[in-house]
Amino acid sequence: MTELSATASIEVAVDPATAFKVFTEEIDLWWVRGPINFFDASRATAMQIEPGVGGRILEVYSPPDDVLEIGKITDWQPGARFAYRSSVDDTETRIAFDATSAGCRVTVVQSLLPGGSQAFYFWRNVIHWIPEWLSRR
Numbered sequence: 231m232t233e234l235s236a237t238a239s240i241e242v243a244v245d246p247a248t249a250f251k252v253f254t255e256e257i258d259l260w261w262v263r264g265p266i267n268f269f270d271a272s273r274a275t276a277m278q279i280e281p282g283v284g285g286r287i288l289e290v291y292s293p294p295d296d297v298l299e300i301g302k303i304t305d306w307q308p309g310a311r312f313a314y315r316s317s318v319d320d321t322e323t324r325i326a327f328d329a330t331s332a333g334c335r336v337t338v339v340q341s342l343l344p345g346g347s348q349a350f351y352f353w354r355n356v357i358h359w360i361p362e363w364l365s366r367r
Contacts, residue, residue: 233342233349233351234341234342235339235340235341235342236339236340236349236351236353236354237337237338237339237340238337238338238353238354238357239335239336239337239338239357240335240336240357240358240360240361241330241332241333241334241335241336241361242333242334242335242336242360242361242364243332243333243364244333244334244364245309245329245333245334246309246310246327246328246329246334247308247309247327248334249327249333249334249336249360250308250309250310250312250327251308252360252363252364252367253325253327253336253360254279254281254312255279255281256363256367257277257278257279258276258277258278259363259367260359260360260362260363260364261277261356261359262356262359267356268289269289269298269300269318270289270291270298273291273292273296274289274290274291275290275291275292276289276290277289277290278290278297279303280303281303281306281308282303282306283303283304283305283306284302284303285302285303285306286299286300286301286302286303287299287300287301287302287303287314288300298318299317300314300316300317300318301314301315301316301317301318301323302314302315302317304322305324309327310326310327311324311325311326311327312324312325313325315343316350318350319346319348319349319350320342320343320345320346320347320348320349321340321341321342321343321346321349321350321351322340322341322343323338323339323340323341323353324338324339324341325337325338325339326339336357336360338353338357340353
């Protein structure tokens with residue numbers, strides 16, 4: 231039986247607006263390259279998030295106009311949250327950026343849609359790359 235949802239969170243020592251910017255605008259800088267970290271690792275050259283509702287999350291290949299749409303943005307509130315509906319499985323993912331006394335908690339909740347059967351719950355393995363990037367940024 232497929233899990234109905236998966237949640238992962240991290241604490242980062244930056245404010246929510248910066249964490250949002252790092253997550254969305256700098257995804258290609260913190261996304262770790264590797265054979266299991268892309269849908270087509272042999273061709274992937276970048277990860278990209280197009281801002282705003284209707285924007286896409288993309289795995290970019292060469293030439294750059296060759297892409298795999300990972301998802302489509304359904305909610306976009308800079309510094310607070312964004313969400314997307316997956317194009318590669320039957321999930322919706324919500325990412326929240328909540329202020330803490332030490333900076334920000336980034337929480338990702340990936341949920342199987344009603345009637346869905348396929349879920350690639352990868353965020354639990356990916357989200358810890360962000361603080362690693364921030365320590366080098």
